[in-house]
Amino acid sequence: xxxxxxxxxxxxxxxxxxxxxxxxxxxxxxxxxxxxxxxxxxxxxxxxxxxxxxxxxxxxxxxxxxxxxxxxxxxxxxxxxxxxxxxxxxxxxxxxxxxxxxxxxxxxxxxxxxxxxxxxxxxxxxxxxxxxxxxxxxxxxxxxxxxxxxxxxxxxxxxxxxxxxxxxxxxxxxxxxxxxxxxxxxxxxxxxxxxxxxxxxxxxxxxxxxxxxxxxxx
Numbered sequence: 001x002x003x004x005x006x007x008x009x010x011x012x013x014x015x016x017x018x019x020x021x022x023x024x025x026x027x028x029x030x031x032x033x034x035x036x037x038x039x040x041x042x043x044x045x046x047x048x049x050x051x052x053x054x055x056x057x058x059x060x061x062x063x064x065x066x067x068x069x070x071x072x073x074x075x076x077x078x079x080x081x082x083x084x085x086x087x088x089x090x091x092x093x094x095x096x097x098x099x100x101x102x103x104x105x106x107x108x109x110x111x112x113x114x115x116x117x118x119x120x121x122x123x124x125x126x127x128x129x130x131x132x133x134x135x136x137x138x139x140x141x142x143x144x145x146x147x148x149x150x151x152x153x154x155x156x157x158x159x160x161x162x163x164x165x166x167x168x169x170x171x172x173x174x175x176x177x178x179x180x181x182x183x184x185x186x187x188x189x190x191x192x193x194x195x196x197x198x199x200x201x202x203x204x205x206x207x208x209x210x211x212x213x214x215x216x217x218x
Contacts, residue, residue, distance in 0.1 A: 020102055022046070024055060025186045025212040026082075026090060026118035033090050033118060034079040035060070040186045041158040045078045052078065055114065057096045063089040063127050090118045091127050099202040110192060110208040111199050119215040133187055133213035141213060142174045143189055149173025156188040160217075179217040187213040 027034050037052050038044040046052040052075075061068035062085045071090075073082045082090060094114040101109050115131050123137035132144045143153040153169040160183025169175045179185055193207040 020100065020105060020107065020112075022051070023188055023190075023210050023212050024058075024092065024094065024114045024116045025188075025214050026092065026116045027184060027214065028118065028216070029081075031084045033082040033085055034076075035073070035082065035092050035116060036079050040188075041156075041162050041164055043162070047078045048075055054097070055080070055094045058092050058094040058114075060090070060092040062086070063091060063125070066125065066128060068128050085120075087120055089120045089124050089127065091129055092116050093129060095130075098200050099204045100208075102208075107192065107208065108205050109203070110206045111197065111204045112208050112210065115209070115211040117211075117213050119213060129211075131189075131191070131209040131211045133189060133211055135213065135215060136174065138176070139179060140174055140176045141187060142172070143169050143191075143211075144173055145191065145193065145209065150191060153189055153191055158186045158188065160184050182217050185215055185217060 022038050024035055024037050025040055027036065036045045037055050038046045060071050060073050060082050062071055071083045073080045097112045099109060099111050103109060115129050117127055117133060119135040122135060124135050126132055126134050126144065130146055134142045134144065136142055143150045150173045151169060151171045155167045155175060157165045157177050160181050165178060167175045177187060189211050191209045193209060195207055196205055
């Protein structure tokens with residue numbers, strides 16, 4: 001009975017997770033790449049007609065050299081299916097979301113920006129995204145904001161079995177990620193940039209960057 005009660009409570013918490021805690025991430029599926037919105041560590045994927053619609057106007061691209069080349073996608077039941085990337089690094093970003101008042105969550109009035117990157121290789125160049133998590137090889141990644149390393153950034157690394165570790169980038173934005181299991185890893189970083197501005201006629205006091213890097217450990 002006690003175990004059943006604990007499972008019921010866990011299920012309730014899962015269904016009430018706030019959307020601001022969500023992120024987007026990329027997973028390969030055959031020749032396509034799928035973008036999900038939710039919580040990889042909770043196996044939560046939002047659906048079309050629900051919270052997935054918050055990712056309304058994302059821009060998907062492949063990284064070629066130092067350029068982002070747009071690719072198309074289709075909206076499916078619980079993901080966006082990106083066109084064949086030809087084994088190139090893939091990124092997607094949603095930077096047109098309206099300003100959110102998250103003061104009740106101690107976050108403030110912020111402009112949300114979502115980014116996701118899938119690493120096609122262990123070591124890749126910067127993607128050109130404003131907020132980037134770049135694979136450097138040997139398990140090392142670099143977090144960058146506007147092309148400059150972001151020191152002391154907090155990273156959450158979710159393993160294929162939902163095991164999670166929390167790390168912090170060093171003074172040059174780098175950290176080494178542990179990958180003890182095979183499968184898909186998602187590196188998740190949130191950073192509120194303390195800059196004021198206006199978007200869509202609404203003022204904000206910070207830009208909330210939410211980024212992920214996903215990759216397959218063979």
